[in-house]
Amino acid sequence: MKIAEIRELSTKELLERVDAEVVAYDQKKINHSISPMDNPSQIKQQRRLIARMKTELRQRELNNK
Numbered sequence: 360m361k362i363a364e365i366r367e368l369s370t371k372e373l374l375e376r377v378d379a380e381v382v383a384y385d386q387k388k389i390n391h392s393i394s395p396m397d398n399p400s401q402i403k404q405q406r407r408l409i410a411r412m413k414t415e416l417r418q419r420e421l422n423n424k
Contacts, residue, residue, distance in 0.1 A: 362411060365411055365415050366415060370416070370419055373412055373415065377409060377413060377416070381409060383405065384402070387401065387405060388402060
């Protein structure tokens, strides 16, 4: 998901997406510790996606004050 796509989402949708992505990220980490993934860089990509979403939420929070 690109940053432009993240910015198009409403705040409520963005919060829901962050929660869903965190759950998926945790599940990937657990699965990877049990049996290694074919492409472990997916974990890093998902972590960065979560960070992008949280950054956008924080920017919105600061702009609304």
